[in-house]
Amino acid sequence: MQQLQQISNRIFYLPPYQETDRPVLGAIVGDKKTVLIDSGNSSSHAKLFLSQLEERHIKADWLVLTHWHWDHVFGMREMQMPIISHAMTYQEIKQLQQLSWEDNALDQRVEAGIEIPFCADAIKAELGNDRTILLPDPDIAFEGGMKLHLGGLTCVMEHVGGDHSSDSIIIYIPEEKVLFLGDCLYANLYAEKWNYTIETARQLVEKIEKYDAETVFLSHHEAPLNKTEFESFIQLLKNTAELTEKHKGNDEAIAEELSKQLQRELNELEIETVGFFVNGYSG
Numbered sequence: 001m002q003q004l005q006q007i008s009n010r011i012f013y014l015p016p017y018q019e020t021d022r023p024v025l026g027a028i029v030g031d032k033k034t035v036l037i038d039s040g041n042s043s044s045h046a047k048l049f050l051s052q053l054e055e056r057h058i059k060a061d062w063l064v065l066t067h068w069h070w071d072h073v074f075g076m077r078e079m080q081m082p083i084i085s086h087a088m089t090y091q092e093i094k095q096l097q098q099l100s101w102e103d104n105a106l107d108q109r110v111e112a113g114i115e116i117p118f119c120a121d122a123i124k125a126e127l128g129n130d131r132t133i134l135l136p137d138p139d140i141a142f143e144g145g146m147k148l149h150l151g152g153l154t155c156v157m158e159h160v161g162g163d164h165s166s167d168s169i170i171i172y173i174p175e176e177k178v179l180f181l182g183d184c185l186y187a188n189l190y191a192e193k194w195n196y197t198i199e200t201a202r203q204l205v206e207k208i209e210k211y212d213a214e215t216v217f218l219s220h221h222e223a224p225l226n227k228t229e230f231e232s233f234i235q236l237l238k239n240t241a242e243l244t245e246k247h248k249g250n251d252e253a254i255a256e257e258l259s260k261q262l263q264r265e266l267n268e269l270e271i272e273t274v275g276f277f278v279n280g281y282s283g
Contacts (some may be wrong), residue, residue: 004052007215007224010153011178012058014049016220020126021071021119023219025049026180028173030150033061037171037180038219039075042126046075062148064157065138066182066219067165068092070119074127077134084146085138086159088167093135101131116189162204163188163196163280172211179213183220185233187276195280196273198241205234236270240277249281 002022006012012027022045026037040046053060065085066072073093076083085093099105101123109115127133140146148155156172161184168184184204187194216230225233239258247253254274259266266274 002048004056008176010176011173012053012056013217014052015222018220021122023071023183024217026217027053027058027060028150028153028155029058030153032151033148034058035148035150035155036060036063036079038066038072038182039063039079041071041074043075043078046078050078064171065089066180067168068096069165069183070123072182072219073135074133076136082139083136084140084142086167086169087141087143090138090141092167093138097135101127101133158207160184160204160207161200163200170208172213177212177214179211179215180217181208185218186220193279194276196276197280198245198277201237201241205237209234236273240273244277244281249278251275251278254278
């Protein structure tokens with residue numbers, strides 16, 4: 001079972017569980033108010049998070065959604081608190097409310113290319129036979145950004161978009177130098193070939209780089225990244241975007257030059273990143 005982790009007196013998180021695509025869930029605890037980040041991919045996931053917070057005597061006041069994908073919103077009905085999202089997330093949730101999550105409906109959407117096979121399989125594994133998904137409307141929908149004062153802590157939210165999901169927001173806590181990125185730095189999975197696109201990646205990185213973060217959460221990374229690890233990931237995206245443009249999507253040339261820059265063979269992440277940019281360039 002996932003166990004709640006604490007990185008300071010103010011910041012808690014429930015680690016991801018890859019088998020059923022459970023993302024990181026976060027809690028930001030101020031002197032007066034507490035914010036939860038994402039609701040989880042099921043009622044069971046949400047209840048696990050809430051129960052472990054309750055054991056620490058933490059009661060939340062707001063829920064913030066990083067984006068609309070199922071694994072971040074399916075636990076919403078268990079969160080009896082006001083929900084905050086970007087306006088685009090609000091509209092996507094309104095669309096999700098109309099869908100059936102039974103096998104036949106899921107399989108039809110996969111066949112039509114609307115749903116991802118990996119997500120459909122994870123939904124079946126996580127939810128079992130209970131496919132009753134109740135998604136309440138977010139109570140507050142913002143556009144560019146929003147700020148919450150929690151008492152001794154500030155919760156800064158900014159819409160950043162990205163290839164993964166155009167509604168993505170990030171959450172920054174300046175007093176703790178902690179940054180929650182949701183899934184924004186991941187590739188676009190709702191495509192025939194999973195991909196990054198050069199200009200979208202550049203714009204996203206530019207928005208994120210301005211935050212002075214020492215601890216960075218990506219929703220499907222087992223542990224948060226430290227400043228050095230995060231800067232290395234950002235640099236990989238910047239370098240690969242530049243080389244993809246330079247070599248016009250030639251994967252061999254991109255990989256060769258990137259390897260020369262690093263003065264070593266590429267690792268699995270780097271090879272995957274090159275592939276995603278090549279897919280975005282050719283697609």
